[in-house]
Amino acid sequence: MAKRLTGTNLMAAVHPLRSAMRPVCGGEFMNPKRLTSAVFAFVTTLVLFASPAFAQGAEAAGGDSWKGMLALAIGLGLGIAAAGGGIGQGKAASAALEGIGRNPGAAKEIFTPLLLSLALIESLVIYSLVISFMLLSMF
Numbered sequence: 001m002a003k004r005l006t007g008t009n010l011m012a013a014v015h016p017l018r019s020a021m022r023p024v025c026g027g028e029f030m031n032p033k034r035l036t037s038a039v040f041a042f043v044t045t046l047v048l049f050a051s052p053a054f055a056q057g058a059e060a061a062g063g064d065s066w067k068g069m070l071a072l073a074i075g076l077g078l079g080i081a082a083a084g085g086g087i088g089q090g091k092a093a094s095a096a097l098e099g100i101g102r103n104p105g106a107a108k109e110i111f112t113p114l115l116l117s118l119a120l121i122e123s124l125v126i127y128s129l130v131i132s133f134m135l136l137s138m139f
Contacts, residue, residue, distance in 0.1 A: 067139065074132040081128035088121045 096114040100107045 070135060070139065074135060078128055078132055081125045085121050085125040089118055092117050092121065 092114065096110050099110050
């Protein structure tokens with residue numbers, strides 16, 4: 001007759017590493033919030049202390065260190081523009097769908113201004129892309 005798995009035996013059968021990690025973790029896995037904060041602290045420490053190790057002086061890089069800064073600024077600018085556009089489009093769509101949910105008969109009147117506003121929001125992100133291409137072509 002097969003042995004019935006209960007309690008600790010069931011947990012060991014479901015997750016075999018649980019019994020192997022018992023001496024390390026005190027028998028329990030880490031809290032997900034605590035694990036997330038530990039991983040964040042590790043990555044932050046790695047980024048802060050590893051980047052100076054790979055840094056070069058301007059003369060070693062060929063004197064074009066401003067090009068790297070320009071590329072970083074363009075990347076950050078596009079990221080912020082895309083995030084802002086995404087948030088704006090999400091709020092516009094949310095408000096439009098909420099209005100349609102409250103008054104389904106007004107769906108036709110809400111749809112056209114919604115599309116127009118989404119297009120205008122997206123055009124701002126495209127303008128930032130065009131400006132970044134202009135900056136890249138200048139240098």
